[in-house]
Amino acid sequence: MQHNVDIVIVGGGMAGGMLAAALAEHSLRILLVDAAAPPTMPQGAADLRISALTESSENLLRHTGVWPLMPTARLQPYNSMDVRDGDGTGEVQFSSEAVGVDHIGTLVENQVVAAALYQRCDDASQVVWRNHCRVENIVRGAEGWQVTLGDGETVCARLLVGADGARSLVRGAAELTTAGRDTGHxxxxxxxxxxxxxxxxxxxxxxxxxxxxxxxxxxxxxxxxxxxxxxxxxxxxxxxxxxxxxxxxxxxxxxxxxxxxxxxxxxxxxxIQDLHAGDYVTDGLALIGDAAHVIHPLAGQGINLGLLDAAVLAEEIERALLAGRDWSALPVLQRYQRRRRGHNATMVSAMRAFKVLFEQRAPLIRFVRNSGMNLVNRHGLLKAAMVRQALGRNDDLPKKAML
Ligand SMILES: Cc1cc2nc3c(=O)[nH]c(=O)nc-3n(C[C@H](O)[C@H](O)[C@H](O)COP(=O)(O)OP(=O)(O)OC[C@H]3O[C@@H](n4cnc5c(N)ncnc54)[C@H](O)[C@@H]3O)c2cc1C
Missing domain, CATH: 3.30.9.10 (D-Amino Acid Oxidase, subunit A, domain 2)
Structure with a gap:
């Protein structure tokens, strides 16, 4: 059996769920498929997969009606950060007060975010979220991308979105290449x-x-x-x-x-992987989240970048829809890529440089590095700039991330 939808999202992790939630109010017919079981709200002891969400991510989740579905008792805001060198000779402390905000970010179980996104999409009539459903094959046909599901059903979409994580099948099917290396960590x-x-x-x-x-x-x-x-x-x-x-x-x-x-x-x-796709888009297809970029977790930025990808792609689709233009056309997708790839590339490079810097054993490099940390610690303006970075503030945020 074959049927047609407007958008197929492969992957119901936080990035895929966010895209579906961000587009839930539009008339587009969206099918999200995920190989795993539906996410359920954790009870009792904390789940082991935790993320530090930035202010921008919090805003995005609030303005798509997802944040209120996350139980307050399972959220842990943090208002300071303390970074130390293993020698104990370099230290930088950051506080939310430096930029006049209540908290820098929020620690939350991935499962809490995923379950809240799932619940939000469950309330939206235009979104169908299918679990225990693996995409087995993807081909480009005359009517768009054709996806074959585990039960043999095929679905045709005007836009196919790969939110299927680091080993993305969608990325492979579209022959979008990646650069990266084994972090060894x-x-x-x-x-x-x-x-x-x-x-x-x-x-x-x-x-x-x-x-x-x-x-x-x-x-x-x-x-x-x-x-x-x-x-x-x-x-x-x-x-x-x-x-x-x-x-x-x-x-x-x-x-x-x-x-x-x-x-x-x-x-x-x-x-720990480290990869970045050279292109996020091609005709009728886009990658978001870890399918497009995987970075070292040391800065706790991976899913924050993925949520921004989803929100910017939704914003570009929405902009085209409201202007009566073809929302799945390549120029629309390329605008998404232009707005996100540079920002993500900066973060990927910064994490690589950070990791190398802190692996140095040469005494002189360690001395300069640790003196630098202590210098930053005494410099209010520099520290405030770094806290703003940790809050996820940058020049080209989607509107919903700024409110
Ligand atoms: C130890 C660790 C700590 C981290 N800490 C942080 C942090 O503090 N802050 C932060 O921002 N990030 C952090 N990250 C990164 C963050 O966890 C990832 O960036 C994020 O989970 C990626 O989300 P995603 O939705 O893009 O992909 P995924 O979570 O990988 O989701 C992909 C989904 O696609 C589905 N799927 C895959 N293939 C198919 C298929 N063929 N058919 C159907 N479904 C399919 C999978 O079932 C899965 O649900 C950390 C990562 C690690 C490893």
């Missing part, structure tokens, strides 16, 4: 109990072996989410330690930043 994530309260501060330390982050979690003020990036041999070793030894190792590596640390969950390990 593996990220270990877990939930921790800490002796000292986190005080709504996101902490990041740079060890020779890679960065670690202690991110404040909702609850009694003594729980943090860990993201510890390390070379594979060290990551393997850390994954094999028993809970008590892992906790002791982390307490020591963090120089007792939050006192004694105790593991409060299982550990998960993710290989």
């Amino acid at each position: 593996v990220a270990i994530v877990a939930t921790l109990n800490t002796e000292h309260p986190h005080q709504q501060c996101a902490r990041q330390g740079f060890l020779d072996s890679g960065p670690f982050a202690l991110l404040p979690l909702f609850g009694d003020g003594h729980q943090c989410s860990l993201v510890w990036s390390a070379w594979p041999t060290l990551a393997d070793e850390l994954m094999q330690l028993n809970d008590a030894d892992f906790s002791a190792r982390l307490t020591q590596a963090s120089q007792e930043w939050l006192g004694e640390i105790t593991l409060a969950s299982e550990r998960l390990a993710f290989p």
Whole structure:
């Protein structure tokens, strides 16, 4: 059986869900397909996949009616950041007060965002969200892109959107090439109990072996989410330690930043990729989120960039619709690419440079780097500029990200 829709979105992660939610008020018939089960709102202990959402992401989610669907009790705003070198000789502290805002960002479980997006789309009659539904094949036909689903059904769309993550099938089918390299890093994530309260501060330390982050979690003020990036041999070793030894190792590596640390969950390990598509668009097709770019999680920016991609693509489609133009035409998609690729490229390059800088063992480079951190720490204007960056403010935000 074959049927036609206006837009097929492959992937119901946060980027795909955001695009569907942002277009939900229009007359376009949207089919979102995802191979996984429908996202459900987590209960009880925190899920292990956490993201730090910027002010821009919060605005986007608010103005698409998604934020109110996220339970306040599971959100943890943070109002300061503390970045330290592993030597303990360089430190920068940032605070939301520097730019007169209440908080810099919000720590939230990915599952909470995904479940709220799902609920928002469930209320929209124009959006059909199908789970347990894998796209098996994609070809370009006379009527547009034709997608074959796992049950053999085919769907034709005027616009096909790849929101299907780092190993995007859509990107491959469209022969959109990527540049990137293996970061060689593996990220270990877990939930921790800490002796000292986190005080709504996101902490990041740079060890020779890679960065670690202690991110404040909702609850009694003594729980943090860990993201510890390390070379594979060290990551393997850390994954094999028993809970008590892992906790002791982390307490020591963090120089007792939050006192004694105790593991409060299982550990998960993710290989860290680094890639960027040369083009995000071609005739009748666009990539958003990790399908277009994957960056090191050390700056906590991946999904913030993905949400902005979705919002800008929705804004360009909306602009063409309101002007009575062909909303799926290549120039519309190219406008989306122009607005997003440069911004994402800057972030990808910054993360690569940051990682290299903090891996240096040469004493002179370390001295200059750490002196630089201390200099930044004493320079109010520089720090305010960096907080604005962390808030996700840039020159070409979609309207909904600014309100
Ligand atoms: C350890 C770690 C920590 C991170 N921390 C942060 C952070 O603090 N802040 C931040 O902004 N980012 C962070 N990130 C990055 C962030 O998690 C990703 O950028 C984000 O999850 C990508 O979302 P997405 O929707 O683009 O892709 P995904 O989440 O990968 O979703 C892709 C979806 O596509 C579906 N799919 C794939 N193939 C098919 C197919 N053939 N058919 C149907 N469905 C398909 C999958 O089921 C999946 O649901 C972190 C990443 C890691 C690894």
